[in-house]
Amino acid sequence: MKFFVDTADVAAIRDLHALGMVDGVTTNPSLILKSGRDIIEVTKEICSFVEGPVSAEVVALEADAMIAEGKKLAEIAPNIAIKLPLTWDGLKACKYFSDAGLMVNVTLCFSANQALLAAKAGATFISPFIGRLDDINLDGMDLIGDIRTIYDNYGFATEILAASIRTVNHVTQAALVGADVMTAPPEVIRKLASHPLTDAGLAQFMKDWEKTGQKIV
Numbered sequence: 614m615k616f617f618v619d620t621a622d623v624a625a626i627r628d629l630h631a632l633g634m635v636d637g638v639t640t641n642p643s644l645i646l647k648s649g650r651d652i653i654e655v656t657k658e659i660c661s662f663v664e665g666p667v668s669a670e671v672v673a674l675e676a677d678a679m680i681a682e683g684k685k686l687a688e689i690a691p692n693i694a695i696k697l698p699l700t701w702d703g704l705k706a707c708k709y710f711s712d713a714g715l716m717v718n719v720t721l722c723f724s725a726n727q728a729l730l731a732a733k734a735g736a737t738f739i740s741p742f743i744g745r746l747d748d749i750n751l752d753g754m755d756l757i758g759d760i761r762t763i764y765d766n767y768g769f770a771t772e773i774l775a776a777s778i779r780t781v782n783h784v785t786q787a788a789l790v791g792a793d794v795m796t797a798p799p800e801v802i803r804k805l806a807s808h809p810l811t812d813a814g815l816a817q818f819m820k821d822w823e824k825t826g827q828k829i830v
């Protein structure tokens with residue numbers, strides 16, 4: 614499973630990148646707002662050290678305007694994935710960019726039918742939002758499973774990018790159900806390393822080691 618980091622916080626991305634945990638990055642208008650930085654400038658900085666796909670999202674609502682914005686974002690670096698919303702206009706822009714050989718991440722996907730349309734329009738990635746479905750008492754993971762089945766039934770190459778990941782359990786479930794990629798905030802990725810039995814075991818080992826009076830270096 615590929616790990617994308619869902620943030621525009623460059624320091625946090627660098628931290629995880631140093632450990633080989635960053636296969637790509639996703640941003641959105643809310644994350645750009647949170648970063649307090651200019652979208653072009655911050656995306657360029659991210660692309661200067663992240664080799665994998667870096668999603669940058671358009672904010673226009675009409676296809677021609679989305680295409681104009683997407684072209685500008687694609688100029689930032691060759692590894693930009695143009696992020697487009699799952700609307701009819703977004704699908705038109707998706708087809709345009711996939712025909713042009715550019716990467717597209719179709720975002721705000723909440724149904725299997727939407728995912729089917731995105732694959733037919735040539736999306737590189739489809740982003741079903743797990744957490745936001747859970748927020749309204751639906752099971753986001755069922756959607757990932759349905760999309761996996763549909764894409765496998767017909768051999769679609771579009772990668773399933775599990776998005777809106779809020780918990781470590783979401784990561785496990787998305788991996789079990791066969792998402793190709795997951796994107797999560799840096800703090801969720803860091804939490805994947807935590808386990809209370811690891812902490813307890815380590816504390817016991819430290820206590821016993823101290824009693825030996827030995828040193829390794």
Ligand code: E4P
Pocket residue numbers: 619639640641720740742744745776777778779796
């Ligand atoms: C995905 O590309 C989005 O940026 C993100 O995962 C949305 O997550 P949220 O629902 O926690 O805002």
